[in-house]
Amino acid sequence: MRVAPWQKCTANLSQSSISTATAGPRSSATAPGRDPYPPYIERGDGCRVTDVDGNERIDFSNNYTALILGHCHPGVAAAVHAQVARGSAFAxxxxxxxxxxxxxxxxxxxxxxxxxxxxxxxxxxxxxxxxxxxxxxxxxxxxxxxxxxxxxxxxxxxxxxxxxxxxxxxxxx
Structure with a gap:
């Protein structure tokens, strides 16, 4: 398959995922309509995400609506940082x-x-x-x-x- 120039890193990560992850680059159940492979996200800010190839897009999913304040909201980031300093996961x-x-x-x-x-x-x-x-x-x-x-x-x-x-x-x- 010919890879679009704006998806070179994404294509490489997708191929690596196929050989190491059980369902490859996420399944169609959790990433529908992302053919031939899903974008691999590098970072997010507010309602936008940037993939490993530097392509920025609006994140209409927002972690399947769980991120109602968007990515990297300052208040959320500060609260998470403060909690991680006290401990990150307890049974x-x-x-x-x-x-x-x-x-x-x-x-x-x-x-x-x-x-x-x-x-x-x-x-x-x-x-x-x-x-x-x-x-x-x-x-x-x-x-x-x-x-x-x-x-x-x-x-x-x-x-x-x-x-x-x-x-x-x-x-x-």
């Missing part, structure tokens, strides 16, 4: 979890309990487990074409072939 709860849970519950009164998770996939797995236990039902429903994490329970198609999707009143899974 035990901290007082900050309680404070955050209380702040979220104050802002969203309908929330009764909060369970923090390390990833969206883990959060979906906890939600599925809770829903099954609460309802006593083993089956789950999923929005066709939606991304619901990478666990075996939720990683059914996210980009269906419209010709094979079936009628809207009974879509194929």
């Amino acid at each position: 035990a709860p901290t007082r900050h979890e309680i404070a955050l849970a209380q702040a979220i519950a104050e802002r969203v009164p309908s929330i009764e309990r909060i369970r923090f998770a390390s990833s969206g996939t883990e959060a979906v797995m906890f939600a599925l487990r809770l829903a099954r236990a609460f309802t006593g039902r083993p089956k789950i429903a999923k929005a066709e074409g939606g991304f619901h994490g990478t666990s075996e329970y939720a990683s059914i198609s996210i980009g269906p072939d419209i010709a094979k999707a079936g009628p809207s009143d009974a879509p194929a899974s």
